[in-house]
Amino acid sequence: MNPRVIRTAASRVKLISPTGRKTTRIGAIPVFEEGLYEIAQDTYAWLVPNGSWGETNLGLVRCGDKTMLIDTCWDLHHTRDMLEHADAVLKEAPIHGVINTHADGDHCWGNQLFNGLPIYSTKACADQIHHHKPAQLSALKWSSKLFSCVPANGVDALGRYMGDMLRPYRFSGIKVVGASQTFSGQMSMDVGGVAFKLHEVGPGHTNGDCVVHVPDRRVVFTGDILFVGVTPVAWAGPVANITKALRQIQAMDVDVIVPGHGPLATLADVQSQIDYWDWLHSELAPLAAQGVNVDDAARRCLESKAFRRAPFAKWLAPERLFTSACTLYREWGLETAKYSGPIGQLDHFRRQALLQPSS
Numbered sequence: 001m002n003p004r005v006i007r008t009a010a011s012r013v014k015l016i017s018p019t020g021r022k023t024t025r026i027g028a029i030p031v032f033e034e035g036l037y038e039i040a041q042d043t044y045a046w047l048v049p050n051g052s053w054g055e056t057n058l059g060l061v062r063c064g065d066k067t068m069l070i071d072t073c074w075d076l077h078h079t080r081d082m083l084e085h086a087d088a089v090l091k092e093a094p095i096h097g098v099i100n101t102h103a104d105g106d107h108c109w110g111n112q113l114f115n116g117l118p119i120y121s122t123k124a125c126a127d128q129i130h131h132h133k134p135a136q137l138s139a140l141k142w143s144s145k146l147f148s149c150v151p152a153n154g155v156d157a158l159g160r161y162m163g164d165m166l167r168p169y170r171f172s173g174i175k176v177v178g179a180s181q182t183f184s185g186q187m188s189m190d191v192g193g194v195a196f197k198l199h200e201v202g203p204g205h206t207n208g209d210c211v212v213h214v215p216d217r218r219v220v221f222t223g224d225i226l227f228v229g230v231t232p233v234a235w236a237g238p239v240a241n242i243t244k245a246l247r248q249i250q251a252m253d254v255d256v257i258v259p260g261h262g263p264l265a266t267l268a269d270v271q272s273q274i275d276y277w278d279w280l281h282s283e284l285a286p287l288a289a290q291g292v293n294v295d296d297a298a299r300r301c302l303e304s305k306a307f308r309r310a311p312f313a314k315w316l317a318p319e320r321l322f323t324s325a326c327t328l329y330r331e332w333g334l335e336t337a338k339y340s341g342p343i344g345q346l347d348h349f350r351r352q353a354l355l356q357p358s359s
Contacts, residue, residue: 013039013256013264017085024049025168031229032263036060036085039256039264040217044089046082051230051261052316053165054078054106059221059258060086061214063192066096070212070221071260072110075169079110096191099198100179101223101260102206103128104235105137111177120187121179122200125208134174136342141166154354158346161353201225201245203236211249218255225249228262228269231312231320232276237327243277246270276312280321283307284328294336295351298325302355319355323348 018035030049037045042062048055059070067090073079083090097118100108103125111119121129140162147159187198195215202209205224212221225245226232234242249257250270257265283304287297298321307313326336326348337344 012041013037016044017088019081019085024052025055026052026164028052036082036089037264039258040219043214043217043219043256044086045221045256045258045264046086047263048261049263050316051227051259051263054169055261056106057221057258057260057262058082059212059219060089060095061191061194061196061217061219062089062093063096063194065093066192067093068191068194068196069095069098069114071101071107071223072098072113074106074109075171076110076113076174077170079113083113099196099210099212100125100129101212101221101225102202102209103131104206104224105132105134105176107223107260108178109134109171109174109176112175115177118181119177119179120181120183120189120198122198122202122208122210123182123184124200124202125206125210126179126182128207129178130176134171134176137166137169138171140346141169141171154350157353157356158350161356162349199245199248201241201248204238204241204245205232205234205236207236209245211245213252213254215253218253219258220249220252220254220256221258222249222260222265224260226257226259226265226270226273227315228259228265230261230316231318232273232324233320234324234327237331239277239281239324239328239331243274246274246277272311276310279306279310279312280324281328284325285332288329288332288334294325294329294334295322297329298322298355301325318357319352322352322355 015033015035016038018033021034024030032049034048037047039045044060046058054074061068098114100121144159144163147155150156185200189196197213198210200210209223209225259265283301284297301307302318329336339347
């Protein structure tokens with residue numbers, strides 16, 4: 001396997017419970033092995049290649065005879081799969097509580113398996129967590145098969161795009177469970193003598209982002225403030241909050257950085273994402289000032305020589321730039337949506353799908 005998964009200052013990182021799968025959930029060649037990694041003493045990361053939609057990294061921090069879980073999966077099936085592979089840890093130190101880094105379903109829709117335990121998040125995350133329903137994605141998963149048969153106005157592209165994204169996941173039976181304990185700003189907690197520092201850094205990727213710093217273990221779990229090898233996305237903005245949070249991560253005294261998606265990060269990876277956001281802002285701003293609509297502006301960015309020469313041109317899902325471009329346009333007071341409500345959301349993904357390199 002590619003050694004990039006162990007590109008970190010920590011010498012103890014090792015794969016202790018591999019899944020043995022030879023492809024990713026969407027059938028791609030994995031660039032690192034899926035499974036449970038020990039990343040520091042009594043500290044673990046569930047890493048899922050290659051970091052695409054729903055291929056979410058989780059954290060487990062053992063605190064004596066109890067374990068804190070950082071984020072859950074997009075569905076119950078994949079959350080249970082993680083628990084099975086972590087059984088050697090959890091049979092001695094059962095899960096004591098859950099911390100959600102943000103309200104995207106692929107980081108919290110497995111929460112119901114821990115209903116009754118304390119679940120922590122920012123207040124803004126808790127306020128947003130019920131905005132999207134598993135039933136909506138279940139319906140979209142099946143309707144994408146019909147969309148893919150409609151070769152008009154990019155509807156077929158939408159069907160393929162959403163079908164590929166949702167196919168590995170089982171959204172039936174999910175009940176969205178939000179936090180029982182919330183905070184704003186910062187929160188410190190002690191679990192079995194282990195200190196956790198929760199830093200609210202949103203709105204940025206979503207309304208209620210936080211990063212989880214475990215100082216004694218010299219580890220930080222970033223949630224989706226950081227992606228590695230995968231194009232980041234700003235659903236909420238402002239984008240400046242994301243770059244501010246990334247600089248906070250750079251300043252932390254840690255050995256291991258666990259991104260929301262992709263392999264373990266180095267400081268260079270964090271800087272690369274800052275560079276991406278700075279580049280996107282500088283490319284889009286003059287186009288917006290000229291009155292170029294967001295669809296054309298996003299396409300020009302992706303087709304530019306500057307993009308093709310940049311390291312981030314090799315990241316997965318470059319078409320996600322469209323969502324972030326929409327967020328920046330909204331920050332500048334410009335219109336991006338053609339429709340509102342569920343139709344508007346589908347149209348957004350249709351427009352994004354049309355920017356895929358293969359489309």
